[in-house]
Amino acid sequence: MLNKKVISAVLGIMCFALTLGICVQIRTVKGTNTTVSNNYEENNLRAEVLRYKERYDNKYKELEKAEKELEKERQNSTKDNSALEEKEAEITVGNKMIGLTDVTGAGVIVTLSDSKKDSSSVLNPSTLLVHDVDILSVVNELKNAGAEAISINDQRIVPTTGISCGGNIIDINGEKVGAPFVIKEIGLPEQLAGLSRQGGYLELLRGYSVEAELKKSNNITIPKYTGVITYKYAQESN
Amino acid sequence: MIFIAILIGCILGALIGMNAPMISYTYSSYLAIAIIAALDSVFGGITSVIKKNFDLKIFVTGFFGNAILAILLTILGQKLNVDIYLAAIVVFVGRMFVNLAIIRRYYVDKWLEVFEKRKGKVKEQNQESIEEK
Incomplete structure (x- = not known):
């Protein structure tokens, strides 16, 4: 009897360890959001990138x-x-x-995503995509409308931010950002919502069947800029 | 009792695993190889039960020992820049297939036996009924 108890206890503990390990592993793999490629070399490179990113995140936490x-x-x-x-x-x-602190407040959320239309159905497939110029124009209009804080896919717009084309992604703050673009801004929502006015930029984008959506929200949190702003050449003038 | 213990262990492990903190990506490859080693031990254990030479001591030491050894070998491989974990995967998964084949054969034979017995019974009944007539 004792022997049976011991056996069942040991087996229970082992099953516990095994399922625990499997669950943690599945969650970790899901969390890193990797699409497994068949190419061995590619997998290795991606693992390396992830490892460096993790190291960066740890240092940033410090x-x-x-x-x-x-x-x-x-x-x-x-x-x-x-x-x-x-x-x-x-x-x-x-x-x-x-932009070095997180801020919250009322504002609007603009979502731009590439058109779902078949690229062979139009003369110029490039018009179906969201480009850096579109992002720039939207950000510019929002700034004109009095946005106090703006972020694009959690990349905060700061005085040193550049928005440039990087192939099939867009470079913002030197980080790669891909579609769909969620542009959050804090300001007077009614004023910012003017972006979707008749003849406005969002309507122009919709004309190209790019999906552009504007949503007002009373509770938007915009994360802080995660880089370091350095001023090397600009000096205070007296 | 053993099944209850296994069930409780599995459920507890799944529950805690769902809520446990994620491990960092650097260590996830070690955990993966440990899981494969452990799974191999489990299938090996089932096979040995079928072959009636199951030994708890060997099973437990194999379960944890193989997992730890696989992790250590993987670390060593990374230090030496040789992908030792590939060899570990090949060995473990190969053994898993062999063990699964043994388990499959055993159960297929068993079920066939049961099936044939039932068939025989039906035949006997039929004959009996014919004789009665």
């Missing part, structure tokens, strides 16, 4: 932690000094403006 510590230290040291406190508040406002 950086974030250090920044939080710095903030704490700064708050501690400026506690009893009103002049310093003022400067501190200035820094916070400045960070918000140049």
